[in-house]
Amino acid sequence: MYDVSIIGAGVVGCAIARELAKYDIKVCVVEKDGDVSNGTSKANSGIVHGGYDSAPNTLKAKLCVKGNEMFKQLDNELKFGFKKCGSYVLGFDENDHKEILKLYEKGTENKVRNISVVEKEFILANEPNVNPDVHSALFCGSAGIISPFEFTIALAENAADNGVEFILETPVTGIEKTEEGYKIKSNDKEILTKYVINSAGLFSDKIAKMAGMNNFEITPRKGEYLLFDKEIGSMAKSVLFQTPKEGSKGILVTPTIHGNLMVGPNATYVDDKEDLDTTKSGLAEVGENAKKTMPELDMSKIITQYAGLRSSMESYDFIIEETEKGFVNLIGIDSPGLTSSPAIALYVKDILLDSGMELKEKVNFISHRTPYIRMDRMSNEEINELIEQDKSFGKIVCRCESISEGEILDVLRRSIPVNSVDGIKRRARVTSGRCQGGFCTPRVMEIMSRELKMDMLDINKGNKGSYILADKTKTPKGGKM
């Protein structure tokens, strides 16, 4: 019997898991996919928002501002990579300027730190590639960027290091009330638990329904992105938003934590919660709007494109409540959910305390996580020491980003098991460079096959069914045709 079962291993579920890992209780995370951070938490803007645009006195405003303030400390402990690069909301005319002043006031009310209204000259001096037609902007020095999946994975690994169990490839299909709590059902498993935390993202309305709570309805809203080569990564130094207009936030241009440039997202309602297809029109819209911020953007430097789905609800605010005794719902956690996640975790902990759960601090809690080994952040001497100890760091596998075999082995040996090429990609960045895996996919698969004792034919790109190779060839390996 678990004390707490968290459904969904997105950033929200993993932040809660890591928070609860500090206490002497039995916790598990149940996730339908083969890896953590495989839902909305892998495809979003990756911005640690300042919190000036959320409506004052909402959970969104409070948890966003608080979450933002927690990132520096979290990065010290978990080493996922956080850069406080600041953000601008760019205005191009008088109307925009009025909106910017309103945002400034909202920000002040929300107690956002380090915001100011700045003029054209200031903007262009700091961001020389911004459209020279810019008029003014709201600058927010406390905004930053992270890799959303590395953050989620770091939370999960640290939770697992502290005893939280991750039950992957286990889609929850039913929930029953029991004497002591709940029974969570999946295909071939039953999990008994005192508390359920429903953090299933887009599907949290469905999970609530399984337990008889029918009054939630999530509509997915798609956002599409273009990712550009590192070669032009320094065109933006901060996050560059446009002034929001009638419900639309506008397209943003931002550097990523790995030094690429990213633009997006648009916003389109869709019917299917699994529809992650990019569209020709959507990508065109994103590209064109981004040019308003940065007219010199070179579209031939695009290396990939992707889409994410927001959990939209009719009501504005996050729903975080113990809807029924022992059942905590987190529904409608759309933007700024990533930023808010650490504060959401504290908020959920307080709900559990209020509900009567006893939380005794663990004496042996491990607060720090060893970061992945990243040779690109090391000096030549450090690299030589590393290779001295382990030759596999001298073997470059990914040519675009110079990632060694040793760095791949490192991510395979962590507390959350990795068994897909995409899983390695999200952790070690292989296949995510400009050749998008053209050269290194075969090499990565060989390493997986050797280390995880998997047949090459069984290796998937991502989830079950996403096999990469169909068969052996008729001609024997290396044969002449």
Place this chain on the structure above:
Amino acid sequence: MTYDLIVVGGGPAGLAAALKASEEGLENILIIERDYMLGGILNQCIHNGFGLHKFKEELTGPEYSQKYIEKLKDSSIEVITETMVMKVTEDREVHVLNEKDGFRVLKAKSIILAMGCRERTRGAINIAGGRPAGVFTAGTAQRFINLEGYLPGKEVVILGSGDIGLIMARRMTLEGAKVKGVFELMPYSNGLTRNIVQCLEDYDIPLKLSHTILSVHGKERLEGVTVAKVDENLKPIEGTQEYIKCDTLLLSVGLIPENELSNVCGIEMDRRTKGPIVTESRETTKSGIFACGNVLHVHDLVDYVSEEAEIAAKGAMEYIKNGKSESGYTLTKAGQGITYVVPQKIKKCESEDKIKMYMRVDKVYSDAKIKVYSNGNEIFSKSFERLMPGEMASLNLNMKNIQECDTEEIVFEVEVL
């Protein structure tokens, strides 16, 4: 120790360059290759068709490179494999990393860059849709089949009719896969004519010109693609969409020279070739650093790669002997109908009497001439029965003609007869 010459990349370009320099008497030569074997992209090209020009026989890729690798054994050239060149500096330092020696800095009097190219990906051509497994560049599929012994899929659509796509259409068919068609955006194929005949027509694989892929479908593994016809502006024509079921999409949509090292070194690039700007001896804008092969501009025939590599080798030796040239240059410009010209500049005092120029045209021409102008005056012309973007054109300019007109710039143009 300072090497006389360090060659970055052990593909056909690097091999031919090193061997030429060695034959001409250069002593301390080092080839650095990141793969575990020499030969570059040729290792996976197990089909015939290499060396027709150079050796007057039809060889497979590995056979072609083997001819060079054999000769290496009798030379004093030093080779290190499984070694990644991380950086080349303008003072001709080469930063390398490998298992055996870790990170090291090597020095050279001259450097030849021969890093080859990589394939354009789905991302680069912006195809919308899902992100399932089963979308490969043709070269990756070729590697899986020919080097690793695995078949990527069984029902195949190929986008792009470049040579690698054509060759893979045949290869996949021979391995038992069903190739449903090769779709090409342009109204002509970019592949060699012989490949269209031998790889598609002989196997009844349809080639659909003026077609593109609008979207890929599937969540885990590819399930199908939507194709459509395009008009003369390459825009999809409404109503011509067609869904084709397939589990594999191969992309053969162009190659991009791998110039990360050149960029970091500060070498000036040609926007058209996506390779360094070079002189007739293949010297880049950083003195003593040369480039040849696919890193300079994408070649369709390896024979020309070897030829160009020898030019670069001679250039490097000349540099070691005489140092930086103080000569002025005549620039070569791509005019009407020409997409690029290599080399981009020619030393005014060049002593060779013939200069071989390589170029590509923008579309298919029959019975045309390539003419060379200086200040509006024609100084050279050559007739071609057929010119097409997929086949590199070359011509030999008389150095005398250029020197006589002592001009800053000569322009290459296509003229239809």
